[in-house]
Amino acid sequence: MPTIKDVARRADVSVATVSAVINGDSDVNVSQELTEKVEQAVEELDYHPNQIARALSRKKTNTIAYIIPSVSNQFFAQMTELVEDLASNNDYGVYICNTGSGEERVNLYKNNIISGTVDGVLVTLTWLIRQSNFIESLKKENIPVVGLAGARVIEEIDTVIIDDEAGGRLAAKYLTDKGYSKIGFVGLKQSRTTEKRLLGIKKYLEKHGDYSYDEDRVIKGTQFNREEGSKMMGKLLEKQCEIDAVIVYNDLIATGVLDKLQEEQVEVPGEIAVLGFDDSVAEYTRPKLTSMALSKKEMSYQAVQMLFERINNKNGSKEIPPRHKRVMPRLVERETT
Numbered sequence: 001m002p003t004i005k006d007v008a009r010r011a012d013v014s015v016a017t018v019s020a021v022i023n024g025d026s027d028v029n030v031s032q033e034l035t036e037k038v039e040q041a042v043e044e045l046d047y048h049p050n051q052i053a054r055a056l057s058r059k060k061t062n063t064i065a066y067i068i069p070s071v072s073n074q075f076f077a078q079m080t081e082l083v084e085d086l087a088s089n090n091d092y093g094v095y096i097c098n099t100g101s102g103e104e105r106v107n108l109y110k111n112n113i114i115s116g117t118v119d120g121v122l123v124t125l126t127w128l129i130r131q132s133n134f135i136e137s138l139k140k141e142n143i144p145v146v147g148l149a150g151a152r153v154i155e156e157i158d159t160v161i162i163d164d165e166a167g168g169r170l171a172a173k174y175l176t177d178k179g180y181s182k183i184g185f186v187g188l189k190q191s192r193t194t195e196k197r198l199l200g201i202k203k204y205l206e207k208h209g210d211y212s213y214d215e216d217r218v219i220k221g222t223q224f225n226r227e228e229g230s231k232m233m234g235k236l237l238e239k240q241c242e243i244d245a246v247i248v249y250n251d252l253i254a255t256g257v258l259d260k261l262q263e264e265q266v267e268v269p270g271e272i273a274v275l276g277f278d279d280s281v282a283e284y285t286r287p288k289l290t291s292m293a294l295s296k297k298e299m300s301y302q303a304v305q306m307l308f309e310r311i312n313n314k315n316g317s318k319e320i321p322p323r324h325k326r327v328m329p330r331l332v333e334r335e336t337t
Contacts, residue, residue, distance in 0.1 A: 002045040010041035022049050063093045064307060065113055066148075067106075067123040067134075070224050071098040073252055074280035075294070076124070079149065082300040083122060090308060092119075099128065101224075106132045114141050120311045122303055125150030125159065127190050144310030148303040149294075151192035153324050158310070160303040160325045164193050167292050167329035168200025171247050171275055174331055176204075176211055180245035180273055184217035186232045186257055187249045194220060194249060197277070201247065216241045221253070229256020230263075237264060245273040245337070251281045251291055258285055258336070274336040277329070287335035295327050 004022075008015045013034055020030050021038040030038075041047075066083050068076040084094045095118055097109040106128060113121060114137060121138060123129055125147040135154055138145045147159035175183055185201060187194030198218065205211040219236045221228040229248065233256065236243070248254035254276035261268050268274055268287060276282055279293035302325050313320060 002047045004047070004049070006045055007038065007041045007047050010045060011037040013038060061117060061119050062091060063095055063118045064311075065095040065097055065109070065118045065121045065123075067097045067099060067109060067121065067129065069099055069101050069124055069126050069128075071096070073224050073250070075149075075250060075252075075278040075296070078280060079296055079300055082296055083148075083304060086300060086304040090304075099126075101126070101128055103128060103132060106134060110134050110137055113138065113143065118143075119314075120144035120146070120307045122146050122148045122307060124148060125152040125154065125161065127192065130154075142314070144307060144314060146303050146307045146310070148299060151196045156322060158303075158306040158323045160299050160306070160327065162193075162294050162299075163326040163328050164196035165200040165203075166326075167277065168197035168247070169204045170200075170329060170331060171197075171277075171292055172201045172204040174333075175245045175247070175273065175275065175337065176208065178273070178337060180337075181211050182214075182217065182242045182244045183211075184219070184236055184241075184243045184246040185248075186229065186236065186246060186253060187218070187220050188224070189220045189222055191220075191249070197247070197249075214241065217243055217246075224250070224252060226252060226256040226259065229253035230260040231256070233257040233260035234264075237266075243272060245269075245275065247275050248277065250278045251276040251285075251289060254289055254291075255281060255285055258287075258289070269335070269337050279332055282332065282334060285336075290334045290337040291332050292329040293332045294329055299327050 004015055004018050008018045017030055017034060018038050021035050064087055071077055080096060087094050099105045121143060123145060130152060135157060145157050147154055147157055150161060151164050153159050185198060202213040205213045216239055219232045221232045248257050254274055257274055261272060266272055276289045276291040279291040282289035282291040
């Protein structure tokens with residue numbers, strides 16, 4: 001495998017000249033004639049620069065990291081594709097860090113990032129990320145970081161999050177306007193998103209005297225998957241509390257809710273209506289799922305733009321205070337309500 005010294009020897013120039021041409025170093029004045037000699041030598045030898053060494057010399061990796069809790073969750077899979085497209089448009093690659101909601105993985109990725117593998121980080125603001133001092137560790141190393149999705153606003157960094165309280169309120173209003181009055185909720189434990197959406201639901205129902213909020217109609221699981229949705233819906237049915245509609249944490253869990261209702265021969269929406277969140281797989285369920293759509297394109301675009309502003313301003317030449325954007329969910333009505 002040819003080295004930079006081989007290229008320099010073939011082009012009859014110094015290693016420093018080869019390095020300046022390959023790295024596009026504008027501070028080094030290399031004539032057009034020497035540039036062409038170096039480029040010809042690179043082509044003839046089929047030389048490929050060591051990207052790690054190149055990154056270290058330029059103090060730039062052209063890579064960002066994206067921290068997500070679960071790649072099997074279609075919402076995050078779709079967000080990842082959008083982030084990769086936006087990064088690619090800026091000649092950047094993306095280091096996907098799927099934590100699996102595990103503390104060991106979070107610490108592994110944190111250490112890898114701190115070692116200098118990326119120029120900046122997008123991170124889903126989960127409970128685990130907050131508890132692990134992930135953000136504080138990156139800030140200490142002056143690594144630009146932007147929070148993307150999750151329900152937490154962390155004051156010292158830029159964040160782009162969903163307005164979950166408003167989403168809960170809009171979901172409750174929609175269902176009551178349709179004539180549903182005994183509304184349940186399937187969510188997750190230790191989840192700020194669950195707390196915020198429940199708060200929006202509760203506020204709306206309590207503000208409108210014909211409806212009541214009942215904790216017995218709320219069930220919380222621990223996993224982001226279809227099986228958990230089925231299990232939680234089963235537990236909700238076992239309570240034998242009156243319920244004519246259920247709002248679900250996300251579409252993936254809602255697929256499990258639909259599975260259980262079908263298994264128990266409960267008619268949807270005739271007996272119980274189902275409303276999901278994130279509009280990630282709603283088109284593929286049977287019946288098709290009504291869902292609160294989250295603008296993935298808007299969220300990913302704003303977060304990536306913020307991150308590149310931070311990366312390009314890493315020397316602090318321009319003072320940019322932390323910015324916080326909330327994206328409003330939008331209801332997409334289908335067949336389950």
